[in-house]
Amino acid sequence: MARYTGPVCRLCRREAEKLFLKGQRCFTEKCAIERRNYPPGQHGLTRGRRRRQSDYGLRLREKQKVKRIYGLTERQFRNLFDRALQMPGVTGENLIVALESRLDSVVYRLGFASSRKAARQLVRHRHVLVGGRTVDIPSYLVRAGEEIRLKETSRQMPLVRESLEMPRELSDWLALDKETMTGRMLRRPTRADVPLAVQEQLIVELYSR
Numbered sequence: 718m719a720r721y722t723g724p725v726c727r728l729c730r731r732e733a734e735k736l737f738l739k740g741q742r743c744f745t746e747k748c749a750i751e752r753r754n755y756p757p758g759q760h761g762l763t764r765g766r767r768r769r770q771s772d773y774g775l776r777l778r779e780k781q782k783v784k785r786i787y788g789l790t791e792r793q794f795r796n797l798f799d800r801a802l803q804m805p806g807v808t809g810e811n812l813i814v815a816l817e818s819r820l821d822s823v824v825y826r827l828g829f830a831s832s833r834k835a836a837r838q839l840v841r842h843r844h845v846l847v848g849g850r851t852v853d854i855p856s857y858l859v860r861a862g863e864e865i866r867l868k869e870t871s872r873q874m875p876l877v878r879e880s881l882e883m884p885r886e887l888s889d890w891l892a893l894d895k896e897t898m899t900g901r902m903l904r905r906p907t908r909a910d911v912p913l914a915v916q917e918q919l920i921v922e923l924y925s926r
Contacts, residue, residue, distance in 0.1 A: 776923035783915050787816050788833050793856065798924055809917030810908040817906050820847065821855035823865060827893050827900040831880040844871035859902050866899035 770778065784794045801811035816822060821837040824845060830836035837855045839845055845852060846866050847859065859865065867877065877898075887893055890906045908917075 773923075773926075776919045779916055779919040780923050783813075783816070783913075783917070783920065786833070786913070787819070787822065788837060795924070798920070807908075809921045812920065813908055813911050813913060813915075813917050814906055815858065817911050818858045818902075819855060820845065820852060820857040820859055820865070823859050823891070823900070823902065826888055826891055827865065828881050828883070828885050828887070829867060829877055829898070829900075831876070831883060835876065835880070839867075839871075839877075844868055844874075861902050861905050864899060864901050866897065872898050 780794075784791070787794075789797070797815055798808075798812055801815055802808050804811045817826070821833055821840050824830055824836040824839055825833045829845075830839055840855045840857075841853055843851050843853045844867055846864075846868060847857065848863050851868075871877065881895060881898075888906070888910055890902065890904050890910050892901045892903055894900070
């Protein structure tokens with residue numbers, strides 16, 4: 718399946734919660750959840766009130782929610798899940814940690830971009846250096862100790878400056894120097910470090926059927 722390119726506010730309404738896909742807009746009264754907190758579509762209002770979900774539907778919605786938050790296709794998500802399955806430890810936690818360790822997600826967490834979609838664009842357009850070399854692969858898994866910084870020619874971009882000015886709490890597994898626009902992954906994140914209100918075990922159960 719190709720990457721979704723439609724209006725992302727519909728995705729938040731479909732999942733009935735904020736997925737923070739549009740950066741600053743998600744914190745204003747223009748947010749779709751604030752204005753129309755029911756599923757999109759002609760019958761969204763009545764469907765949102767009356768529809769009951771099966772156990773499979775609950776698991777599917779949890780998977781779709783996480784996939785949409787991180788902006789992945791089904792194949793990308795399934796490949797990452799298979800990788801988490803082979804790692805030691807709890808599969809669901811391994812999956813969330815791997816998602817957070819993606820380069821586009823780390824760039825977003827450092828505050829260089831207002832959303833993961835914008836962070837992915839920064840990486841794709843070769844604005845990001847990892848360990849001193851250009852990396853243009855958003856799915857690159859950042860390792861503990863690696864340095865992430867923006868190129869000097871990219872540091873004055875208005876979108877980057879505006880994003881860094883947004884009030885945002887930096888995770889304690891990351892370090893950031895705003896003057897040089899340089900960040901570092903101090904350690905590998907744990908599930909407790911990721912402020913994500915999802916039940917990853919439901920995703921494991923879905924793929925285990």
